[in-house]
Amino acid sequence: MGLENHLEGMPVIATRLDEVINWGRKYALWPMPFGTACCAIEFMGVVSSRFDVSRFGAELVRFSPRQADLLLVMGTITQKMAPVLKQIYDQMPDPKWVVSMGACASSGGFYDNYSVVQGIDELVPVDVYVAGCPPRPENVIGAIVKIQEKISRESISAWR
Amino acid sequence: MVERDIMARVQAQFGERVLASYEFRGQCAVTVRPADLRAVLVWLRDDGEINADWLLDVGGVDYLGYPDDDDREWRYEVAYQVYSMAKNHRFRVKVAVPEGAESVPSVWDLWAVANWMEREVWDLYGIRFEGHPNLRRILCHDEFEGHALRKDYPINKRQKLSQPAENLLCDKVEWA
């Protein structure tokens, strides 16, 4: 378009705003680990040296929901815990994504009884479900990659 | 001392006040009325031969619908597992709790561990412990109605909680 001629050699990339923002968002996920049970121990494996989630830019674990944009729900959510999870989700600033890790968080798992919530999608919207009881660390990293793919398809106008 | 000898000593000491006694795979237990519970536990603790100074566990059982069980005149039992560290033997005392009069004297002043364990039995079976300083639910949430481990509580009956408990601080006497 001739614009480059006026920039006198400054490095410039012409792109869409969505692309830039999504690129930034997807490689700088700040997870809030809401770990209640066995899956939380496997998440320790995810962040530890062997599996090392920092290769995917999601290692900066925040225990304050107000500083996080990825809610990882790991473990059984009971009726007693349900309002707490809802409150934590509400406290997270937009844009935010939710990973439901493991059978219990996704569906109640094999705890079909009076005290277990049958899937956290009764409480919060879920982006990625991870199967397994508990899932292997590779599965959790797979879920983070799925979230990244999802982010790259989003538009900033959708979060208004 | 083997558990059978402990049981014999308890029977000799308390006679008619022992409602029933059991033996299975070398483990023995006696059932007593709630009114005698504290006396039996204290005697087991203070008897030189038995010296069961540890209360390891308190757990309820609901016998509603237990097969071939017509002579059991009570619905619930609360089982107290005691242990003697010096003598290295175990024993079990059960207290018979009839339906409609679900009340057992608390032993929290003798063994502090009974505090939470009795709260759990109250929560799951609805058995009241008289003299307990803070008989609140412990595992289920505060808005839960009914008692989950009773046999007539449907396993799938879920109850939602609207608001987490605001104040957990309790009377300091419990921790004195």
Added chain:
Amino acid sequence: MSDGTSVPPIPSELLTLNIGPAHPATHGTLRLQVQLDGETIVNTGCEIGYLHRGFEKQCETVYYQFVIPYAERLNYMGPVHNSNAWCFACEQFLGIEAPPRAQALRVITSEMARIIDHAVCIGTNLVDIGALTNFWYMYNYREKIYDLYEELCGARMMVNYPRIGGVSQDAPDGWFDKLLTTIGEMQEAVGDVQHLVERNRIFMDRTIGAGVITKELAISHAVTGPCLRAAGIPYDVRKAQPYWGYEKYQFDVPTAEGGDTYDRTIVRFQEMYESCKIIRQAVASIPGGAVMVEDHLVALPAKDKVYNTMEGLINHFKLIMHGIQPPKGELYSATEGGCGELGFYIVSDGSPKPWRVRIRPPCFANYSTFPKIIQGKMLADAIAALGSINIIAGELDR
């Protein structure tokens, strides 16, 4: 201060602080409320039950052998111990005994579970008081133990390895050699971490005198496990009432005197060495033979019998569809778990489903001391003490 001689008191009131249930220092799902005078705790409220998964009710709806995975998920720090303990309780109930090789394999897997339990307990406790390195270091070795489990039975964490009457399969070729290598590395790593913290000034200042469980308190609260041994009482179910042939192995029960957070940590370090010792002896003296009892009422038949003979097929079908038929009765079975005496109280009505399964969770009794041991202490001491009691919410709330 008008005359320059007296300072009026600073107006102060008690601060109520809520910690948890989603707080990193609470290791999952505990909730605390403390009333603070400055930084000193004057009153505490503890709330548990945030992970109450209805284990005991759920057990009443499934057959005895299907409780194994539920039991395993009670204690996710050292899962295989609980399933071993459950199978052992069922065997006691049925009046059978697992073959010697299976018992030795149970000892080995349980001691591996104890090592990784203590490793993560110490690691997370150190994270809470500001030492992150040890956790990453210890976790590497936990992964190595996971690898061994994976090779043994296909799963890394929830292994579902034992069965009522034995274990599901024998160890593969060369597994014991790998185990001994890993145990050697693990022991070195534990030594490294111990040297980092044992005489570390910051660690000692933070933990000595924090969260003291005295002997009297321990007896009154039926505290068991490392917390009890740190208080100076050498009680260990493995020694007091041996099972799985623990009486054959030479090992010590480490104790300490103070009962504080420091002592609990040191006792855990020493227990890890003792576990390594037990594993080495168990591997050296492992008996040959079957790993499952020869009892068609308890053990599933071999796969070639199921596929090629009618009797085997019917036997398999009967066990899966109708379960194990125990006698009527009730029994309390105790083993030494990662945090203390793990008891299963089983009441049976003669049907293949348990009438009542009551667990004696070690953490429950241990944690009930917590409000007392932090009374009058600083808030930071409470955080250090909380990690050192090693509370596993799955077992605490069931």
